[in-house]
Amino acid sequence: MINLLPSLKFSDSGNFFLMSGPCAIEGEEMALRIAEKIVQITDKHRIPYIFKGSYRKANRSRIDSFTGIGDEKALKILSRIGREFGIPTVTDIHAAEEAEMSAAYVDVLQIPAFLCRQTDLLIAAANTGKVINIKKGQFLSSGSMKFAVDKVKDSGNEKVILTDRGNTFGYQDLIVDFRGIPEMKSFGVPVVMDCTHSLQQPNQTSGVTGGKPELIETIAKAAIAVGADGLFIETHPEPENAKSDGANMLHLTLLENLLVKLVRIRQAVT
Template identity: 80%
Template structure:
């Protein structure tokens, strides 16, 4: 199992990967996705954290999929971890989620829209787990120093920052790659979210769009400028995924992408 305390030193080795489906849809599909990613990352020697949301609280439409049940989904994440001996990450949305989720997963993720919520950050920090904070679409990279400070001031130095683009107009995002070295200067691992940064939010249909054809472009650029890790949502059938299918990488394309990224990583270290 990848030791999470080694994340701070990944700049001397390979990048690490947070990957999995947007949401936990069921046990069979979660295990199938995890098995394939573990197979690839073991072969390519990429440290891996399995990602899956136990619930989706931020939906545009009231009839959008939000989850299969909190405890049921968290138990599936725990089973993935136990079956494949890998750490897991899931997002939390309320302070009361922190302790509950921490009983099942290794990393608590703070969604971008909530990255300034002091009570939520402190509750996550107090679990002692790693806390991955996604940079708000509305914030500069430099502003994330305050999120890091809140978590460290609560007694937890296990912080990761993840960039997921900046709001660009009403229905698009753009990535400012200057933010990766700036956030790395805070002495925390920095991740590039290669899928959510390609979202096209606030569509008139109430369903978020995306540009998955550019996932490779974002990932290559992030590795080139020194990202410690990558966040990639992936699914064997994105068109039929229950959440964020428009942004996800088809699972059968992951191996080729990772091989290209390893070559870039080798060229810059």
């Protein structure tokens, strides 16, 4: 991460880095509140931190699901968070034409798992010169993600991160194969474990994705133990009232205790 984001605080600490924040930007006050709390925690424990928030949710089960507060409004909130707290920010993009627009506001562009094979999207993201975080498709092997990495690097951008978020297991569940972390690290890029989306339970008959947040700690501990460079954890002060993915987010009050445990594991295995 030192070469990818030179401004990332504590990148020499030996800790894993953290991508964390709400699933979606629901409003300025909420986003600032979450960012301030996580910055306090990560500064205290010297954990490099990247604020995460989606400016728009394009992949929804139902047409009446929350998608966002407006692209420009949400992106400006992300930009403000980056400036006020002096931290990098990351958001997802969904189409090639969104890459340049989003790059004007954030430091890292994230490619959603379902779109990780979209060549035009990967090339457009690469051409911005930003760090590109590619989420592994639930339908792909870890080994096949080398081709996604190659698309970005062959476009002239060496700044790539890969994020695992589990594999489709039947119709309504996901399972994490931790062998994928060292396999993807062999491509010469940092590898992140998405500890919240990997616990989703999609395709519920209600049209609202379920989840198992009680297992976030289990997934996170295992990921650090096998060498993950970073963790992706969506968090919210009121997950039950979150407008997107509340069923699998970590309650904000639980974050520090979890990170303390994970820092100890990191120290033990390095």
